[in-house]
Amino acid sequence: MLSIKNLNVSVEGKPILNGLNLEVKDGEVHAIMGPNGSGKSTLASVIAGRDYFTIEQGEVTYMGKNLLEIPPEVRAKEGIFLGFQYPVEIPGVSMTNFMRTAINEKRKHQGLKPLSGAEFLKLMEEKKKLVKIESKLANRSVNEGFSGGEKKKNEIFQLALLEPKLAVLDETDSGLDIDALKVVANGVNMLKRKDNATILITHYQRLLDYVIPDVVHVLFDGKIVKSGGKELALELEEKGYNWITKET
Amino acid sequence: MPESNNISNQPEVFKNTLTELFENNYDQIMENSSGKIKSLRQKAFGIFKKNGFPGKKTENWRFTDLNHLFRNDFIIDFETKSQKVDISNIFTCDVYDLDTYCVTLINGWFAYNNSPLTKLKNGTIIGSLYKAMEIYPEIVEKYLGSIAKLNEPGFVPLNTAFMQDGLFIYVPDNVKVEKPVQVINIVDSQKPVFLQPRNLIITGKNSNLTLIHCDHTLTHNISFTNTVSEVIVDQNGYVDHYKVQNKGRNSSLITSLFFKQEKGSKLFNNAITLNGGFTRNQVDLLINGENCSANLNGLYLMDNNQHVDNQVFVDHKAFESLSNQLYKGILDDQASGVFSGKVLVRRDSQKSQAFQNNKNILLKDDAKVNTQPFLEIYADDVKCSHGATVGQLDPNAMFYLRSRGLSERTARQLLMYAFAGEVVNKISVEPLRENIIKLVEKRLKGELSICDQCILSCNSREPKFIQNIVD
Numbered sequence: 058m059l060s061i062k063n064l065n066v067s068v069e070g071k072p073i074l075n076g077l078n079l080e081v082k083d084g085e086v087h088a089i090m091g092p093n094g095s096g097k098s099t100l101a102s103v104i105a106g107r108d109y110f111t112i113e114q115g116e117v118t119y120m121g122k123n124l125l126e127i128p129p130e131v132r133a134k135e136g137i138f139l140g141f142q143y144p145v146e147i148p149g150v151s152m153t154n155f156m157r158t159a160i161n162e163k164r165k166h167q168g169l170k171p172l173s174g175a176e177f178l179k180l181m182e183e184k185k186k187l188v189k190i191e192s193k194l195a196n197r198s199v200n201e202g203f204s205g206g207e208k209k210k211n212e213i214f215q216l217a218l219l220e221p222k223l224a225v226l227d228e229t230d231s232g233l234d235i236d237a238l239k240v241v242a243n244g245v246n247m248l249k250r251k252d253n254a255t256i257l258i259t260h261y262q263r264l265l266d267y268v269i270p271d272v273v274h275v276l277f278d279g280k281i282v283k284s285g286g287k288e289l290a291l292e293l294e295e296k297g298y299n300w301i302t303k304e305t
Numbered sequence: 306m307p308e309s310n311n312i313s314n315q316p317e318v319f320k321n322t323l324t325e326l327f328e329n330n331y332d333q334i335m336e337n338s339s340g341k342i343k344s345l346r347q348k349a350f351g352i353f354k355k356n357g358f359p360g361k362k363t364e365n366w367r368f369t370d371l372n373h374l375f376r377n378d379f380i381i382d383f384e385t386k387s388q389k390v391d392i393s394n395i396f397t398c399d400v401y402d403l404d405t406y407c408v409t410l411i412n413g414w415f416a417y418n419n420s421p422l423t424k425l426k427n428g429t430i431i432g433s434l435y436k437a438m439e440i441y442p443e444i445v446e447k448y449l450g451s452i453a454k455l456n457e458p459g460f461v462p463l464n465t466a467f468m469q470d471g472l473f474i475y476v477p478d479n480v481k482v483e484k485p486v487q488v489i490n491i492v493d494s495q496k497p498v499f500l501q502p503r504n505l506i507i508t509g510k511n512s513n514l515t516l517i518h519c520d521h522t523l524t525h526n527i528s529f530t531n532t533v534s535e536v537i538v539d540q541n542g543y544v545d546h547y548k549v550q551n552k553g554r555n556s557s558l559i560t561s562l563f564f565k566q567e568k569g570s571k572l573f574n575n576a577i578t579l580n581g582g583f584t585r586n587q588v589d590l591l592i593n594g595e596n597c598s599a600n601l602n603g604l605y606l607m608d609n610n611q612h613v614d615n616q617v618f619v620d621h622k623a624f625e626s627l628s629n630q631l632y633k634g635i636l637d638d639q640a641s642g643v644f645s646g647k648v649l650v651r652r653d654s655q656k657s658q659a660f661q662n663n664k665n666i667l668l669k670d671d672a673k674v675n676t677q678p679f680l681e682i683y684a685d686d687v688k689c690s691h692g693a694t695v696g697q698l699d700p701n702a703m704f705y706l707r708s709r710g711l712s713e714r715t716a717r718q719l720l721m722y723a724f725a726g727e728v729v730n731k732i733s734v735e736p737l738r739e740n741i742i743k744l745v746e747k748r749l750k751g752e753l754s755i756c757d758q759c760i761l762s763c764n765s766r767e768p769k770f771i772q773n774i775v776d
């Protein structure tokens with residue numbers, strides 16, 4: 058589904074990703090771990106199409122297409138979803154209006170009829186229950202005044218509504234209480250199908266108790282330096298990153 | 306037009322032409338003025354003759370260039386009086402859900418179907434100022450010119466000298482005028498006209514009035530309107546005042562709006578400028594009694610090389626009153642904006658609260674805005690704040706929206722609309738708010754034509770529901 062080869066990315070002349078390789082196949086869950094500043098969010102942003110990075114080298118292919126040539130909104134409509142590490146507050150834009158627009162843009166892209174107001178509201182109610190988000194949050198402006206945890210839950214709510222093919226969740230588990238963590242994990246598990254995939258960026262092994270990854274990667278200094286099964290996460294939790302850096 | 310006069314060129318020449326015009330048409334101008342109004346005019350004329358127009362060095366005029374106003378061969382018409390016309394021939398007003406007393410000024414003159422002055426059952430008088438001078442001279446004398454400031458250079462004295470007609474509203478004590486009054490100022494002329502309408506609005510003690518002022522041009526010709534309005538809000542009164550401006554690119558509009566609030570009164574003023582070649586809105590509020598509250602809001606959405614200038618002055622002359630200013634603007638292309646907000650809290654006006662905020666978004670590098678919030682405080686026990694921002698649309702918010710599949714255009718529109726919404730959502734008359742929301746959406750989508758005759762969807766056949774902003 059997603060194939061990244063020798064990706065080199067810089068910001069303002071400063072190299073951030075240095076020859077990163079990653080293969081994600083249909084139906085897989087990948088976890089990416091790595092120390093602060095190693096480039097995890099950068100990778101996520103590049104996949105989603107943020108434009109302030111310079112792609113120095115390499116290729117990113119998604120469903121056989123050169124992803125780097127596609128504007129972010131088209132990527133979204135083709136099924137890519139980024140759960141932001143820091144969801145943005147947008148005062149004055151209602152969640153409802155935002156999501157209805159997003160869903161209908163996607164439906165248009167797929168050649169489907171837009172959802173009517175009533176249909177959309179029904180869908181919202183369904184997903185609200187699924188992610189246990191309070192109604193009042195969905196009725197407010199996008200993330201405005203949401204607590205840290207509420208913002209993360211709201212990302213999962215959007216994920217549930219948009220049903221992406223490839224979800225990249227950037228520390229969506231950070232700052233969540235145990236119940237919310239289960240909700241997030243649940244959201245990911247429920248979304249799991251043979252034909253979609255998830256990349257979980259996380260610092261904590263505990264998420265991986267609920268969502269079992271197929272592969273765990275360690276991102277260090279702009280590249281993936283080690284990959285393994287879910288036991289790698291446990292090992293990291295125990296030994297920290299020093300162990301890896303020494304090894305490489 | 307019968308007996309019209311050409312006037313032209315540069316401030317000094319323009320001024321001389323106007324003074325000559327005044328002198329030559331003296332009898333006609335004075336025709337139905339009582340003694341007091343006559344001397345008011347003469348005084349105003351004297352001041353104009355002495356001071357002329359403001360220049361680039363005049364305080365509060367530094368960022369607004371007037372020269373283009375003096376270049377055209379404007380026509381001032383003294384002959385046309387308030388006229389009985391079938392307004393529906395010009396346009397029809399069928400505002401959805403908003404039941405108003407709708408009155409019209411055509412080229413500054415009151416236009417009416419039945420009578421130039423109507424007295425409602427509750428005693429409220431609505432109609433032509435020209436006619437009111439004749440029929441209710443004691444009211445007009447008491448209030449006309451009572452709060453408009455003549456000592457400032459230029460346009461207020463000029464209007465006061467030349468004023469002929471305009472809107473007159475008198476609401477007696479203890480009357481709640483149920484329906485909003487909507488006045489539509491139409492400029493409709495094949496020739497370049499210079500108009501000087503004058504409005505006088507008096508609301509009595511414990512009275513209520515909602516007034517919607519719409520400025521339009523029905524022509525693409527050059528026009529220049531210099532309006533002065535005086536609005537008096539007596540004790541415990543409530544006035545909700547709207548100014549909606551959607552004028553052609555060749556029209557220039559200078560409005561000077563004076564408010565005076567007495568004890569315990571409430572005022573809302575909303576200035577919504579959607580289009581206009583050159584627009585200057587001055588709001589001057591005197592808080593003359595304690596426990597008043599005033600909300601002064603403004604929204605301006607400019608593009609091409611439109612220019613808008615908002616000047617707000619609030620004089621806290623009494624204690625324990627609140628004033629709150631929120632002006633927001635989006636400027637595209639080479640459009641330019643000016644905001645100058647000044648709050649004066651006098652020494653004895655303790656426990657005053659005065660807040661002021663001006664926020665701007667510049668969509669292009671060539672767009673510009675000059676903002677000057679300003680507090681002058683002589684009392685020590687007050688709560689005041691001011692702030693101004695000039696920025697772009699938040700790139701993080703843009704990316705967030707786009708990352709969910711919204712096109713760049715849609716994302717921009719949503720953000721702009723959210724920005725404008727903070728002002729529009731303060732409109733308390735619901736159907737009016739909905740209409741203005743619709744207009745703002747249309748404007749931000751680039752679909753609002755200045756030919757949409759009435760700002761409140763008069764003459765429109767479009768479906769009457771609030772559309773989702775996003776297409």
Ligand SMILES: Nc1ncnc2c1ncn2[C@@H]1O[C@H](COP(=O)(O)OP(=O)(O)OP(=O)(O)O)[C@@H](O)[C@H]1O
Pocket residue numbers: 068069073091092093094095096097098099100109142
């Ligand atoms: N817009 C930017 N401008 C300048 N430097 C940037 C920018 N974005 C990221 N960086 C830098 O790139 C490096 C990688 O950042 P990134 O956010 O990808 O790290 P991360 O692995 O997600 O870290 P964390 O675990 O703290 O979230 C950091 O050194 C960061 O300072």
Ligand SMILES: [Mg+2]
Pocket residue numbers: 097098099142227
């Ligand atoms: Mg990060």
